[in-house]
Amino acid sequence: MSAPVTPGPNSNKPDDPKRSNRVLVVKLALVVVMMFGFGYALVPFYDQICKATGLRDIDVADTKVNTQVDASRSVRLEFDANVNKMPWQFRPLTPIVSVHPGELTQVVYEVENTSDRPMTGQAVPSYGPQRAGDYFKKLECFCFTKQSFAPHEKRLMPVVFVIDSHLPADITTITLSYTFFEVEGNLTHERDGPPLARIAERAARRYSNERDGPPLAPQYSNEPERAAQKYSNERDPASRT
Numbered sequence: 001m002s003a004p005v006t007p008g009p010n011s012n013k014p015d016d017p018k019r020s021n022r023v024l025v026v027k028l029a030l031v032v033v034m035m036f037g038f039g040y041a042l043v044p045f046y047d048q049i050c051k052a053t054g055l056r057d058i059d060v061a062d063t064k065v066n067t068q069v070d071a072s073r074s075v076r077l078e079f080d081a082n083v084n085k086m087p088w089q090f091r092p093l094t095p096i097v098s099v100h101p102g103e104l105t106q107v108v109y110e111v112e113n114t115s116d117r118p119m120t121g122q123a124v125p126s127y128g129p130q131r132a133g134d135y136f137k138k139l140e141c142f143c144f145t146k147q148s149f150a151p152h153e154k155r156l157m158p159v160v161f162v163i164d165s166h167l168p169a170d171i172t173t174i175t176l177s178y179t180f181f182e183v184e185g186n187l188t189h190e191r192d193g194p195p196l197a198r199i200a201e202r203a204a205r206r207y208s209n210e211r212d213g214p215p216l217a218p219q220y221s222n223e224p225e226r227a228a229q230k231y232s233n234e235r236d237p238a239s240r241t
Helices: 017-053 130-134 196-208 223-235
Strands: 075-083 088-092 096-099 105-113 119-128 136-141 147-149 154-163 173-182
Touching (some): 088 173, 096 105, 105 147, 119 136, 147 154
Parallel strands (some): 075 173
Antiparallel strands (some): 075 096, 119 147, 119 173
């Protein structure tokens, strides 16, 4: 019959606190390293997501293109407007236009904050088909900056653009869709006059420095003035005289 095992003097002694702390530090260090590696690996995925959704470089104008108008072909442009859980009304004044590649064109969107509180939104563009976005060159756009609205304020906002003449021949229709998302911001937008004519003039001047001929498509040449006059009338009814 074997003798009973006598417990050692340290068998019921708790683990050394210093050793437990060292193990914990090592584990936390491994977690930090893994999180850093995971974040680094997400960079290419983030770039692809931004490219697909239009979130990359939405606050700057596209690179200006130096092309002549290709009058031999026309491209149908469809404009869509959406809001993401915001009490805003958002629509293009001209939902469909037909343009020649290389032709400077302007369309105007109408936005209204229907709520009783000031709000700020950021418009994010997307394109259909997706690859058409590489040939849709925006020179001026309300999507370049946050847009702040007072309660019940309505505003007309332009997009000045050129379709690159290198657009593939199989793309005959392009859909430009904007979605407004609520963001933090302030109310420091321009209130002292109609901005549309100045915006169109600035974009046309930039574009005309690179090519010959009229800078704005003839069928849209009066649109900035009409939109600006409408904007002024809504702000100051006395200006309708």
